Amino acid sequence: MHIIDDVIDRLTIIVHTAEQDQSPIGYFAALYRCMTVAVRDGIRQGRFDDAKRMEALDVCFAKRYIDAYDTYLAGRKPTQAWQQAFASTANNQLTVMQHLILGINAHINLDLAIAAAETAPGAAIHALQTDFNRINAIIAELTEQVQDKLADIWLPFRLLDDALKTDDEGMINFSIRVARTFSWSAAVALAPLADAQKRTKIGEMDRQVALLADRVIRPGWLLSSALRIIRLGESGSVAEKIRLLGSAVQLDKLVNQA
Incomplete structure (x- = not known):
């Protein structure tokens, strides 16, 4: 993959395959595809200071997801964080929201x-910050649509989302913004490190992120009970839910084979 359209084509395949297989792995893939289309459109509209650098970042970023996906499907272990996320798709007690988070x-x-x-190593990382932050605005424009789709899957979601809003943000947008803030701090810490130090730091980060995943999967008996009620109230097949999540941005084409 060399350009962002290559990424979108591959994500389209993953989403389409998950629909056919009725696999919850398609929930995040559909959301991520929507976000990648939104970022591509932002690049084309000139919303970033350095369009070439932003496309390089997007491709590098997507490649990590796609490599993790391919590794998991081949029966090997990706990072601990992705192992947790992918393995959880076999757990039919989790809500769509849990899979997305x-x-x-x-x-x-x-x-x-x-x-x-990797895209902006060393001191170059600081020049990336403005464009990095601009993605938040683009994603915020999209996530309200995604949350509407979640309300189609579980009708009370809109009421719950409104009740839990922080600074007028819904749960998905808030989760992404918090994650991106954490991610930027981690990127600044990684950028100046030598390769050996970087590998050590990434291993530490992976363990921390995997621990967060464990809390999402097993949040305690009280929240688990509430989530079980939500899960029982979700409507539609897995494929229907994937299509709903993916319809926030129309699939521009279906690729027939990987």
Whole structure:
């Protein structure tokens, strides 16, 4: 993959395959594809200071997700964070929201920091910050649509989301913003490190992010009870839910084979 359209094509395949297989792995893939389309459109509209650098970051970032996906499907272990997220798709007690947050946790808290540090190593990382932050605004424009789709899956979601809003943000947008803030701090810490130090630091980050994933999967008996009620109230098949999440941005084409 060399350009952002290559990323979108591959994500389209992953989403389409998950629909056919009725696999919850498609929930985050559909959300991520929507966000990648939104970032691509932002690049084309000139919303970033350095469009070439932003596309390079997006491709590097996406490659980490796609490599983790391919590794997991091949029966090997990706990072601990992605192992948690992918393995959880076999757990039919988790809500769509939990699956989305597990993907956000692995991809933004871990992968984005690594991709940013690789795209802008050393002191160059600081010049990336403005464009890095601009993605938040683009994602915020999209996530309200995504949250509407979650309300289609579980009707009371809109009421719950409104009740839990922080600074007028819904749960998805808030989760992503918090993750990106953490990710930027981690990217700044990674960027100046030598390769051996960087590998050690990434290993530490992966363990921390995996611990966060464990809390999402097993949040305690009280929240687990509430989530069980939400899960029982979710409507539609897995494929229908994937299509709903993906419809926030229309699939521009379906790729017939990997």
